[in-house]
Amino acid sequence: MMSHRISALVVAAGSGSRIGGDIPKQYRIVAGKPVLAHAVDALLAHSAIDEIVVVIGDGQGALYAEAIGDRPLPAPVIGGALRRESVANGLAAITGDWVLVHDAARPFLPASVIDRLIKALETAAGAIPVLPVADTLALGGPTLGDVVPRETLVRVQTPQAFHTKLLRDAHAAWDASREASDDAQMVRHARYAVAMVEGSAMLEKITWAEDFGAAERRHAPALVSRTGMGFDVHAFTQGDHLWLGGVKVPHGKALAGHSDADVALHALVDALLGTIGDGDIGSHFPPSDERWRGAASHQFLTHARDLVTQAGGRIDHVDVTIICEAPKIGPHRPAIRARIAELLAISEAQVSVKATTTEKLGFTGRGEGIAAQAVATVRVPEVGL
Numbered sequence: 001m002m003s004h005r006i007s008a009l010v011v012a013a014g015s016g017s018r019i020g021g022d023i024p025k026q027y028r029i030v031a032g033k034p035v036l037a038h039a040v041d042a043l044l045a046h047s048a049i050d051e052i053v054v055v056i057g058d059g060q061g062a063l064y065a066e067a068i069g070d071r072p073l074p075a076p077v078i079g080g081a082l083r084r085e086s087v088a089n090g091l092a093a094i095t096g097d098w099v100l101v102h103d104a105a106r107p108f109l110p111a112s113v114i115d116r117l118i119k120a121l122e123t124a125a126g127a128i129p130v131l132p133v134a135d136t137l138a139l140g141g142p143t144l145g146d147v148v149p150r151e152t153l154v155r156v157q158t159p160q161a162f163h164t165k166l167l168r169d170a171h172a173a174w175d176a177s178r179e180a181s182d183d184a185q186m187v188r189h190a191r192y193a194v195a196m197v198e199g200s201a202m203l204e205k206i207t208w209a210e211d212f213g214a215a216e217r218r219h220a221p222a223l224v225s226r227t228g229m230g231f232d233v234h235a236f237t238q239g240d241h242l243w244l245g246g247v248k249v250p251h252g253k254a255l256a257g258h259s260d261a262d263v264a265l266h267a268l269v270d271a272l273l274g275t276i277g278d279g280d281i282g283s284h285f286p287p288s289d290e291r292w293r294g295a296a297s298h299q300f301l302t303h304a305r306d307l308v309t310q311a312g313g314r315i316d317h318v319d320v321t322i323i324c325e326a327p328k329i330g331p332h333r334p335a336i337r338a339r340i341a342e343l344l345a346i347s348e349a350q351v352s353v354k355a356t357t358t359e360k361l362g363f364t365g366r367g368e369g370i371a372a373q374a375v376a377t378v379r380v381p382e383v384g385l
């Protein structure tokens, strides 16, 4: 079978007028990187794509450079006021005998769709990805028009693939006084057959502001809930205050420990580490390590928080129970709740702080020390756990 040089033409020249905001949508961040970068990376990752040319709007050079970074692409082409003009400008710059024309506003481009399009070009002048229509569609206007049988309709997506010469001919033959919504329409108008291949829900275009949230959800792996539990104890010693939940509490005694002995934060650290199965506070901050002598325990909690974040996790809720006869926790509960929320970068609504005595029973009942329990609920990506 004859081999072909395949170019990808990414049209990113839109002004983003429909979506508002300070920068055009193709340069805004979704799922961790610019919309345009997602589409380019999908094409760079596909072995059959030999060349990628991006068409940008006049004056978008700095936005393009920031979005693309050091990715190995030729200089971008400046597009026109109309999508059709941007594609025509891009066609003048590409060298492939086959070309895939893709909307930069469709960030998530499955390799399987590229595979299907390239296969279809072996027997057709052009090929486009389509999806079936699920909703009932009707003609609009001043009053509701006739329903259009959905079996006769498809939802058209990009990339749209063509033999480059035929697409160039179709653009040259097109009546410039008419707008063309896509390239397939122009190729069909030039009497060439355009095949249809299965598209993908991942290829949805970002058109409106709310589409960014949908794109984040479409891209994010399924999150699953994980719960961790922590427990700690510290004995009383001489002193005039103790640390509980990151708050300094005046008291006739202190708590003994290698660090500041904040028993509530220690239990919470172990609860968070439990949600990602990453050991316990002592394995991260050994009591034998001189670095942690007298250390403020808030750094242990922010470390555990960062480990959860690095695992892709999001803290949903934490619940701490402090077990002691004294000091009375109630008066300090609001400050402890606020401090834990601040350290975990979550809302106070996601933080519960409770206290209980043990009715004078056990070491806590005898006033020998304080115990604390904590539970943390986190959502983490299903993959890799």
Ligand SMILES: C[C@@](CO)(OP(=O)(O)O)[C@H](O)COP(=O)(O)OP(=O)(O)OC[C@H]1O[C@@H](n2ccc(N)nc2=O)[C@H](O)[C@@H]1O
Residues within 6 Å of the ligand: 232, 256, 257, 258, 259, 260, 261, 262, 266, 280, 281, 282, 283, 284, 285, 286, 287, 288, 289, 292
């Ligand atoms: C916060 C720190 C800062 O150094 O010290 P403190 O201020 O509490 O004293 C420590 O992280 C506080 O670690 P914590 O885990 O409470 O101390 P320990 O109870 O002595 O346990 C220390 C280490 O020994 C391990 N360990 C403990 C008990 C046991 N039977 N077998 C074990 O293997 C634990 O996994 C833990 O990692």
